[in-house]
Amino acid sequence: MPGQRRTVSLYTPEQRARRDATVWTLIQGVLAPLQFLVFAVSLVLVLRYLATDAGYNAATWSIVIKTGVLYTIMVTGAIWEKVVFGQYLLAPAFFWEDVFSFVVIALHTAYLWALWTGALAPAQLMLLALAAYAAYVVNAGQFLLKLRAARLQAAASAQQIEAAA
Numbered sequence: 001m002p003g004q005r006r007t008v009s010l011y012t013p014e015q016r017a018r019r020d021a022t023v024w025t026l027i028q029g030v031l032a033p034l035q036f037l038v039f040a041v042s043l044v045l046v047l048r049y050l051a052t053d054a055g056y057n058a059a060t061w062s063i064v065i066k067t068g069v070l071y072t073i074m075v076t077g078a079i080w081e082k083v084v085f086g087q088y089l090l091a092p093a094f095f096w097e098d099v100f101s102f103v104v105i106a107l108h109t110a111y112l113w114a115l116w117t118g119a120l121a122p123a124q125l126m127l128l129a130l131a132a133y134a135a136y137v138v139n140a141g142q143f144l145l146k147l148r149a150a151r152l153q154a155a156a157s158a159q160q161i162e163a164a165a
Contacts, residue, residue: 010093010146010149010153011084011150015084015085015093016154018083018084019080022080024080024083025080027076027080028073028076028077028080031069031072031076032073032140035069038065038066039066039133039136041062042059042062042063042065042066043133046059046063046126046129046130046133049126050123060115063111064115066108067108067109067111067112070105071105074101074105077101081098093146097139097142097143097146100138103135103139104132104135104136107128107131107135108132110128110132111125111128111132114128
């Protein structure tokens, strides 16, 4: 009908069933808040270093740990996407989130490379980490918006089923 907005469901019923049945959903649900916690601690340590010139080693290790958690969530997320959508990355439902995840990973990897090679001074390394963290916050926001949309769609579907009954 003209004037009616058609919404595309994030998951087909089959995809939703696979999402709900796989252990990878639980793993993602545990890793995402863990990654945020590691990020928050690391952010404080990085900002502390930039403000006081103290705590370089703690800030550096926190960034390395954050990057390891990021790699872990990316690999397990790709497995989750394969189970739910049939492809490891860039499934249409999460295409832009995955694309921006590559930016996040590239920035974190650039930090590791610069640390390993000594290509940047300590303050420059911390600024690169902050750029990586800013990209991470944007990407996390993308995923949170997608999660919210999925929950709203599930609630609307449940209401439609209830109204029809």
